[in-house]
Amino acid sequence: MxxxxxxxxxxxxxxxxxxxxxxxxxxxxxxxxxxxxxxxxxxxxxxxxxxxxxxxxxxxxxxxxxxxxxxxxxxxxxxxxxxxxxxxxxxxxxxTAAALQLGENIESWADRLDLARQEMPHITAEVKAAEIERYGSAEISDVFKKIPAVRLEGNDIDGRQIQIRGSNAGEVNVYLDGILINDLSAGNAADLSLIAVENIHKLEVLKGGSLPLLGSGAFGGVINIISRHEIESNMQFKSRLGSFETRSHQLSLNVPVHKNFYLSFFGQISSMKPEIEYFPSERFSEKTSAAAIETDKTNLSLNLDYFIGGHRLNARVYQYSLEYSKPGWQDVRRNLLAALVWNTRNDFTLSISQTIGRDEVDRSTVASTHYLYDYDTQRLNLRTTQKLEWRRIELNLLGDYFHDELENISRLKNLAGTSTYYRSELYDNRLAGAAVLSFTDRIDSLGNKYLKTFIGFREDLTASGYSRFTNNFGLNFDYRRGRWNHRPFFSYGKNVRFPTLIESAYAGELSIYTATDTIRQGLEPEFNSSWEVGAESEYSFRTPLIRSFSLALSLFHNQIYNKILTRPFGDALIQSQIGRNTTRGAELSAALKEIWSGLTLTASAMKLDISDKLLYDYKPESSLSLQAEYFHPAGFYLTTLYFIEGRSYAWYYDQSNTLRTTRIDGNWDVDLSAGYRFRLGGFEFNLQASGYNLFDNYSFDYYYLRKKFLQASLSVKHG
Amino acid sequence: MAQKIGLIIIFLLLTSCEPEKYWGSQLEGEALLETARISGQVTNFYTAEGVSGARLKFAETETAANIYGFYYLNYILSEDELRNKPVPVTITANNYYPHSDILTLNSADLELNYVLKYGAPLILRKAFVPANLGLSALVQAEVLDYQGAESITEVIVRLYQEKPQQGYEYYPMRRLGSDNTLSANYSVNVPFSVDYKAAGFEYHQSFDLIVVDNEAFDDTVHFGINLRDPDVPLFPISD
CATH class of the missing domain: 2.60.40.1120 (Carboxypeptidase-like, regulatory domain)
Known part of the structure; x- marks a missing residue:
């Protein structure tokens, strides 16, 4: 038995x-x-x-x-x-969806070009063209309000810039189709007015200070602007009317000239008469408002794509010009960006780009005496990237050469005539090499659990004598179970920002701001070390009532040494290099996507703790935003955004000319946009109305206000 | 082929300008003319406060001070001025006595502080007290002049009529005895009637106080009248 x-x-x-x-x-x-x-x-x-x-x-x-x-x-x-x-x-x-064939879709090329895909683990947020269009903003920077932990600064005349997680705008690298557009001024921040909202295919934000391929010197993060160039033949015309006599007209064309050759054009002319208010030290009296400010803007871009035997050759030109006058200040700004990019079928990219900027400033505190400053900037960038894949190892190599040039002429025009008193021709060259090596460990047999380890290296060498080696480390765990997809990650890295040409030129004029400052003979590079722990999770629903729920959480810690602080004083800049700053923070965001196939709800919050408020002014200590977007299949859409910014700190000179910080109370705001999209004959119409506040928080010393802005637009698309 | 084109383009770009610019560095500018960077503060002699908006003229170059009285100027020195030719300086501000100076400047950074004397009379305090059951009002004022109260020639109440097109009426104020040699008290009774019921205790009439001294400096201050919260008399009503 x-x-x-x-x-x-x-x-x-x-x-x-x-x-x-x-x-x-x-x-x-x-x-x-x-x-x-x-x-x-x-x-x-x-x-x-x-x-x-x-x-x-x-x-x-x-x-x-x-x-x-x-x-x-x-x-x-x-x-x-x-x-x-x-x-x-x-x-x-x-x-995984198979990649499209070469030449089939430009977007697949843009994705392959995109170094963001190959970077250290980080949180990425993106906004696509359709969303941007529905949001109804006149400026790209406004669209960034949608993205958690991102804040915009500046105004319509001094330029609009972006802060990520409490960073300064100069600590965010901005790329336009893979070309770095941060300017060569002391602030080093990119002016996002360079490109018109309607000419964007996608906006991408990579948050974190540990991004060796794209984020050199960017302690806050990286912004990628991918411009629109489609392969379908189409033509679009758009006109916009708004408050402050805003008028804007745009034309975009996509022409497939040949099956291998595509051409696209975008042009915009806009004018505005913004009403700005001055704080005392700008205009030497109580706050005055001046309605007579006029701005005229033009944006032009031309893009050519040529596909041959699995290779792509791309040539593009962007032009941007701005003219404005306000009491005591006139400015004419022109920027030209030309780039040539060559991609091979084996993931090699060579790009050559040249950025030329000209800024003519006329400042006067008294009508009889004018100071005229001309700034000519030039940047030549050669960049090569190569992606190598070998079983579960991926290696991304980057070689960069930057030639930066700045010519500055200062003139004085007074009762006796005009005389040139200062001229500088500054230039510097930088070579950089970076590598990101990643290993993928498949933990389970089905490939539903992955552990990806990243190691990054970067070496930067400048002709002026700076040399720094930095390294990065990251872990990314990808875990799928049922309809859940979790992605916890960790990253740690060091990052260096070299003094800009202006900062170096002013190195002899360091002065002390705080007791902990030390005077240095020359400038040291700014040094950053950061770590971040975060997770992104997504749940895809089976019901057609709702598509997905996603959640992202990140804790970050950013330590910065040798921070250079440049402040205008009179018509001069004074500069100091301060010990250190630590920014700690947490970011949380949640989204419910496509409820009844058209409604998307998003909520996000950020909390910051900045140790040196003089170095990092205008950074709200907490922020919260709530968004609702609704899109009806019949063509009606509605977008609302509500956000609260907590208190922040700004700097000012007090009665004894000492630099101090002051507290700025928090504020809240609502953005609204509604529109209707319909087809009539062979044309697609989009009628839209939107309202929001124009914020002006360039600097506390100038002006700080918000203005109600309403606009209506009509676009007609054919093709 | 494409590689060659790329190389040719790089070569052309590199050779189109001065080649040493593409591997070297230069981080210093050159001053073409000697300049003196002058900064400082313009203050009030009597109060030591900054003089907002003071205008400073160094030969042919002018600037203005900010609300705290701080100014900044980049002055270009001529050949003669470098050989110690003096530069005439004038500092002017509204209601202040102008100040002139002759300076020899050098190309170093200079801090020059100036003190201006306030010339105009100042209205320190005022009171508008309804009297005689709302049929008249007593206007009182304390006026200061740093050049001595004796230099004040007249103090006038300019009362606005109920309707703007009716214009205004002027009432010269009477000087009262004062121990202080710098400030003096003035007073006047003005006809003033108000229909309390119709006005609902909120009477938006207003008046100006105008002070003029013997050097034709003046001070004018606009006051609103709030009957819900009337002023307390500044000094005892003598008559």
Whole structure:
């Protein structure tokens, strides 16, 4: 009897592998959509099945043999092969969409060019063209209000800039189609007015100070602006009317000249008469308002794409000019950016770009005496990138050469005539090499758990004698289970920002601001070390009522040494290099996407703790934003954004000419936009009205206000 | 082929300008003319407060001070001035006595502080007290002049009529005895009637106080009348 039982048990054990039944779920790796009709079969056999409408499959009983391979395939997706012995029943299998063929879609090229995909782990946020359009803003910088932990500063005349997680605007690298557009001024911040809202395909924000490929010197993060150039033939015209006599007209054209050759053009002319108010030290009396300020802007861009034998050659030119006059200050600014980019089919990129800027400033405190400053800036950048993949190792190499040039002429025009009293021709050259190496460890057999380890190195060398080696480390854990996708990550890194040309030129004029300052003979590079722990999670619902729920949390710590502080004093700049600052913070955001297929709700919050408020002024200690977007299939849409900014600190000179900080109370605001999109004949119309406040927080010493702004626009698209 | 084109483009870009610019560095500018960077503060002699908006003229170059009285000027020195030719300086401000100076400047940074004397009379305090059951009002004022109260020639109440098109009426104020040699008290009774019911205790009439001294400096201050919270007399009503 006992023997009989043993025989029975061993029979059961032996027979178990002889018959198997497999079941599971096949989903799209990008958006967790079920893939209906995917094939699941054992390689070299006739055993197989297809998934049902919800992506589920069940293989009938079969006798597995050792070494069997399970194949999951679907048209347009990369085939997946798994060892059957590794398959844990039941499982979810994710398929990744196959890359498009070369020349088929420019966007796939833009993605391949995008170094953001190859960077250290970080939190990324993006806003696409359709969302930007629905948001109804006249300036790109306003669109950034949508993104958690990002804040805009500046105004319509002095330029608009972006802060990420309490950083200064100069600590954010801004790329326009892969070209660094941070200017060469003391602030080093990029003016986002360079490109018009309607000419953007996508905005991307990479948060964090540890990004060796793109974020050199960017302690806050990186912004990628990807401009619009489509391969379909179309033409769009848009006109906008708004408060303060805002008038704006745009024309964009996409022309496929040949099957390998695409041309796109974008042009905008706009004018505005903003009403600004001055604080005393700008105008030497109580706050006065001046309605007579006039601004005239033009943006032009031309893009050519040529595809040949798997290579792409791209040439583009952007032009931006701004003229404005306010009492005591006239400014004419012109920027030209030209770039040539060559991509090969084996992931090599060479880009050559030249940025030319001219800024003519006329300042006067008294009508009889004018100081005229001309600034000519030039930057030549050669960049090569190469992506190498070898099994589970990926290596991204970057080589950069920057030639920066700044010519400054200062003239005085008084009752006796005009005389040139100062001229400087500053230039410097920088070479940089960076590498990011990543290893992927698949923890489970299905590839639903990944651990990716990143190691980054960067070396920067300047002709003026600075040399720094920095390194970065990151971990990214990707974990999918059912409809959940979790991505906890960690990153740590060092980063260096070299003094700009103006800062170096003013090195001899360091002065003391605080007791802890030390006077240095020359400037040291600014040094940053940061770490971040975060997680992004997403749940894809099965019900058609709602698509997904996503959550992102990040704790970050940024320590900065040798921070250079440049402040205008009279018509001069005075500068100091202060010990250190620590910014600690937390960022949390949650989104419910596509409720009843059209409503998206987003909430985000950030808390900051900045140790030196003189170095980091105008950074709200807390912020909260709530967004609701609704898009009806019939064409109606509505976007609202509500945000609160907590108190912040700014600097000013007191009665004894000492630099001090002052507290600025928090504020809140609502942005609203509504529109209707419809087709009539072969034309697509988009009628829109939006209202928001124009913020002006360039600096406490100038003016600080908000103005109600309303605008209406109509766009007509053909093609 | 494309590689060659790329190289040619790089070569052209590099050779189009001075080549040493592309591997060297230069971080210093040159001053073409000698300049003196002058900064300082203009203050009130009597109060030591900054003089807002004071105008400073150094030969042909002018600037203005900010609300705290601080100013900043980049002055270009001529050949003669470098050989110690003096520069005439004038500092002027509204209601202040102008100040002139002759300076020899050098190309170093200079801090020059100036003190200006306030010339105009100042209205220190005022009171508008309704009297005689709302049929008249007593206007009182304390006026200061740093040049001595004796230099004040007249103090006038300019009362606005109920309707703007009716214009205003002037009432010269009477000087009362005062121990202080710098400030003096003035007083006058003005006809003033108000229909309390119609006005609902909020009477938005207003008046100006105008002070003129013997050097034709003046001070004018506009006051609103709030009957809900009337002023307390500044000094005892003598008559």
């Amino acid at each position: 006992k023997n009989g039982l043993w025989v029975f048990l061993s029979f059961l054990l032996l027979s178990a592998p002889l018959s198997a039944q497999l079941s599971g779920l096949v989903l799209d790796a990008k958006n967790n959509d079920p893939l209906a009709g995917a094939n699941i079969y054992l390689a070299g056999t006739t055993i197989g099945t297809t998934t049902d409408s919800e992506g589920y499959f069940q293989l009938p009983d079969f006798r597995p043999s050792p070494g069997d391979t399970l194949v999951i395939s679907f048209v347009g997706y990369i085939e997946k092969r798994l060892k059957l012995s590794n398959y844990r029943n039941p499982s979810t299998i994710y398929l």
